[in-house]
Amino acid sequence: MHISEGVLSGQVLAAGAALSTAGVAVGLKRTSNEQIPEVAILASAFFVASLIHVPLGPTSVHLILNGLVGLILGWAIFPAILMGLLLQALLFQFGGLTTLGVNTFNMAFPGIVCWWIFGPMVRGRRPRLALVGAFFCGVLAVLGAGLLVALCLYLTGRGFEKAAAAVLLAHLPVMALEGILTAFTVAFLRKVRPDMLGVRR
Amino acid sequence: MKGVVILIFCFLFFSLVGGAWGHRVEVFPYWEGDEVRVEAFFSDGTPVRNGSIKVYDPQGKLIFRGQTDAEGTLGFRPLKKETLKIVLEASMGHRAEATLSPPAEEGAVGGTAHEPPPAISRGDIGAIKRAVREAVAEELRPIIAELVRRRARPSVRDAIGGIGWIIGLTGLWFYFRARRDRGG
Numbered sequence: 001m002h003i004s005e006g007v008l009s010g011q012v013l014a015a016g017a018a019l020s021t022a023g024v025a026v027g028l029k030r031t032s033n034e035q036i037p038e039v040a041i042l043a044s045a046f047f048v049a050s051l052i053h054v055p056l057g058p059t060s061v062h063l064i065l066n067g068l069v070g071l072i073l074g075w076a077i078f079p080a081i082l083m084g085l086l087l088q089a090l091l092f093q094f095g096g097l098t099t100l101g102v103n104t105f106n107m108a109f110p111g112i113v114c115w116w117i118f119g120p121m122v123r124g125r126r127p128r129l130a131l132v133g134a135f136f137c138g139v140l141a142v143l144g145a146g147l148l149v150a151l152c153l154y155l156t157g158r159g160f161e162k163a164a165a166a167v168l169l170a171h172l173p174v175m176a177l178e179g180i181l182t183a184f185t186v187a188f189l190r191k192v193r194p195d196m197l198g199v200r201r
Numbered sequence: 202m203k204g205v206v207i208l209i210f211c212f213l214f215f216s217l218v219g220g221a222w223g224h225r226v227e228v229f230p231y232w233e234g235d236e237v238r239v240e241a242f243f244s245d246g247t248p249v250r251n252g253s254i255k256v257y258d259p260q261g262k263l264i265f266r267g268q269t270d271a272e273g274t275l276g277f278r279p280l281k282k283e284t285l286k287i288v289l290e291a292s293m294g295h296r297a298e299a300t301l302s303p304p305a306e307e308g309a310v311g312g313t314a315h316e317p318p319p320a321i322s323r324g325d326i327g328a329i330k331r332a333v334r335e336a337v338a339e340e341l342r343p344i345i346a347e348l349v350r351r352r353a354r355p356s357v358r359d360a361i362g363g364i365g366w367i368i369g370l371t372g373l374w375f376y377f378r379a380r381r382d383r384g385g
Contacts, residue, residue: 002225002294002295003294003295004225004226004294004295004296004297005296006296006298007290007294007296008294033375033378033382036371036374036375036378037371039371040367040368040370040371043367044363044364044367047360047363047364047367048360048363048364051355051360083367083370084367087363087366087367088363091355091359091360091362091363092225092244092355092359093225094225099294149294152294153294163292166292167292170292
C-alpha cells in the first residue's frame with residue numbers, strides 16, 4: 001500500500017497532499033483532549049502493523065488496520081495515519097516523503113468512509129450486528145485503500161485493470177484477516193471500553 | 202485502551218517471532234562475466250516475481266527491459282561494460298533503483314609496479330589476476346547480497362524507536378493544546 005517515490009506524477013502527488021492536508025486539519029480540530037492518547041496508541045498500532053507481512057504470489061502484503069483505526073478515531077484517523085506513515089518513511093524507507101500525502105489519503109479516507117457507514121452498526125445495541133459491521137468495516141477499508149492505490153497508478157498512466165487486479169488479488173487474504181481482527185477488537189472493546197467506540201449505554 | 206496496548210505488543214511479538222518484516226523492494230545487480238544479473242526482493246527477502254526491470258545507460262537511454270522470474274532474478278548482456286542504472290518496479294507502486302559500476306578492467310587493480318617473478322610470464326600474471334578477481338567476486342556475492350538484505354530490513358530498534366517518536370509527537374500536540382486552551 002505504500003507507493004514509492006518516483007512512481008506517481010506531480011499532479012497526483014499534489015492532489016494527494018492537498019486532500020490529506022485538509023483531512024489532517026479536520027482531524028486535528030475534531031480531536032478532543034481526551035482522545036489524543038487514543039490517536040497516539042492507534043498510530044503506534046498502525047505503525048507497527050505494517051511490519052507484519054504475508055508473502056503472497058508476486059508481491060508481499062501487510063496489515064493496514066485502517067478500518068479499525070477509522071472506527072475508533074473517526075476523523076482523527078488522518079493525523080494518526082500521517083504520523084505512522086511519516087515515521088515509516090523516515091525509519092524504514094517504506095513509501096517516501098513525497099508520496100506521504102497520497103499514501104495518507106489512500107489509507108485514511110476509506111477508514112473514514114467505513115466509519116461513516118458501519119459506525120452506527122458497531123455502536124448499536126445488537127452485538128451480533130456490531131460484529132458483522134466491524135468485519136465489513138475491516139474488509140472494505142482495505143478494499144478502498146487498494147482501489148485508491150490502483151486509481152493513483154491509473155492517473156499516472158498505468159493500466160487501471162491490471163493494477164487494480166494485482167492489488168485486489170494480493171489483498172484478499174489481508175481483507176479477510178483485517179475483517180476478523182476488527183471484529184474481534186470491536187467485540188473486546190464493547191465489553192471493556194465501550195466509550196472508546198462511542199457506544200452509548 | 203489496555204486491549205489496544207496488548208494488541209500492539211502481540212503485533213510486535215509476532216513480527217519478531219516470524220522474522221517477517223514488510224514492505225519495500227530492493228534491487229541488487231552484479232556482473233557475472235559479460236552478463237549482468239539482477240536480484241529483486243521485498244525487504245523480508247521474498248523474491249519479487251514478475252517485477253519490471255528497466256536498465257538505462259549513463260546517458261539515460263533505456264537499453265534493456267524485462268521481467269524477473271520466479272526467483273526474482275533476471276540476466277542480460279549489455280553491449281558495453283559501463284555504469285548502468287537499474288530500476289525495479291513491482292506491483293502496487295513499489296519501486297527501487299540501483300547503480301552498477303562496470304567491473305574492474307584488466308590491470309586496473311594495482312600490481313603493475315612490482316616485478317613478476319622470472320618463472321611466470323606477463324601473460325600468465327594477467328590470467329591469474331583475472332581468475333582471482335572472478336573467484337573473489339563470486340565468494341563475496343552472497344555476503345554483499347546479505348548486506349543489501351540487511352539494509353532493507355527494518356530492525357526492532359527502529360520499530361520501538363518509532364513508537365517513542367509517536368509518544369513524543371503526542372506530547373507536542375498536548376503542549377500546543379494546552380497553550381491554546383490557556384491562551385484562548
